Amino acid sequence: MEYERTGMNAIEQMQKAVDVVNTSLHPTNKIAATIFGGTPAFSLSRTNYWPDSILKAFGTNTDIGSSSGTLHAEVACILSAPVTEGASICVTDPFCPNCAKNMAEAGIKTIYIDHKGFDKDFASRRGSHFQNMSMQVCERAGISVYEVRRKEDRLVPILEIDPSYTPPNDAPVIVSILDHASEAIFLDMIADARANLQEHKFALALGRNSNDEVVALCARSHLAIGYSKRIDASELHEDSGKYSFILEPVNRVLMNAARLGLTLNPEYLYSSTVPTSRELVNVVGAGFTAMHIGNTHLARDDDALRAIKQLSDSKILKIQQ
Ligand SMILES: [Zn+2]
Structure with a gap:
């Protein structure tokens, strides 16, 4: 496999996510993401978190219906960003199918996943969803996905999309x-x-x-x-x-x-x-x-x-x- 060495910017952005991941209140799944890109350029990082009102009323142990009360880090980034069309996201862990769909819908074009995210127990529990669904969603949406090896200063392609590919969108907003x-x-x-x-x-x-x-x-x-x-x-x-x-x-x-x-x-x-x-x-x-x-x-x-x-x-x- 050919490795790229041109990902300095993405590696720095990933480091920003890694730097805040331990501020997540989640006891077991601490996840952080950085969204960046745009004109004018922006970059912001978020962890997964409980909205204040949910935290106050339900604490961290009660699900809201079938969902945890947390916002996933990727969605938290998207909701805070100025314009997400064409932006990139660095995330500390392999992303779930819901986030894959949301990132596709938000117009994210590149996703970077930290190498350490593939070693955690969390990743192995989520492995089949990631492979069978999150990655399929990215392929159809035209999102390239890379693993970031920070120490080696390089990106390993997981999925690279032909720049000429435009996804069909038969029910646009x-x-x-x-x-x-x-x-x-x-x-x-x-x-x-x-x-x-x-x-x-x-x-x-x-x-x-x-x-x-x-x-x-x-x-x-x-x-x-x-x-x-x-x-x-x-x-x-x-x-x-x-x-x-x-x-x-x-x-x-x-x-x-x-x-x-x-x-x-x-x-x-x-x-x-x-x-x-x-x-x-x-x-x-x-x-x-x-x-x-x-x-x-x-x-x-x-x-x-x-x-x-x-x-x-x-x-x-x-x-x-
Ligand atoms: Zn998610």
């Missing part, structure tokens, strides 16, 4: 520019989306772009970027049932807002059905304290219904219909 944000406009946008998307679950949010224009962002649930239901239906299966190749609409809205550099308005987030446990934790992590839900009885699973009850009973997330 819909971005509309609006005059202003108001309850009436928000409700109109929801009614339009419901009419257009019919049976699909969807999410919609209002925010502002970098030109300070008011925008609406609408997404329906869809397979991870690069997968097409028409072409891939027969190939898509999960090996454990824990993960799905589908990216849920609220996660899509959050990731695309980051991708485009939008600042979401905390008053206007809508989901047509109850978001999944993992989405709800991400919503809280993204700073929302309220959201609108179309049908509060309709959810992917009972875990989501349990999660929404936990968050609304503890007043972490106010649910409006």
Whole structure:
């Protein structure tokens, strides 16, 4: 195998993640990531963490539905970054399929994994998910993945994508520019989306772009970027049932807002059905304290219904219909 020696920048960025990983409050899985890139250039590091409100109400031992109460480091980075389109992420450990889908949706183009992450018990427990799902998601999305050997000052390619590859995207998010944000406009946008998307679950949010224009962002649930239901239906299966190749609409809205550099308005987030446990934790992590839900009885699973009850009973997330 040919090794590159040109990764000095990525190696330094990885060191930034390694330097903060022990500040994670997680007792066993301490993980950190650095996101970097962009014009103008940025770089910031985050560990996995419990949002304050979840930590205060539930501590570190209670799951929210079927999800841990933590934001994964990769998602924490994406939600804090100015614009994630084309950015790179260094992460201390092999990433989970949910983060793979989210990074793909956020437009991340390169992922670096620290060599030590492959030695940990955590990596061996997650090995098959990483190989069978996270890496497949990256391949379809067109994300190159490298192992970083910091001491040897080199990058080892795990997956290199042809720069000419463009993933199919058969259900892109819909971005509309609006005059202003108001309850009436928000409700109109929801009614339009419901009419257009019919049976699909969807999410919609209002925010502002970098030109300070008011925008609406609408997404329906869809397979991870690069997968097409028409072409891939027969190939898509999960090996454990824990993960799905589908990216849920609220996660899509959050990731695309980051991708485009939008600042979401905390008053206007809508989901047509109850978001999944993992989405709800991400919503809280993204700073929302309220959201609108179309049908509060309709959810992917009972875990989501349990999660929404936990968050609304503890007043972490106010649910409006
Ligand atoms: Zn993850």
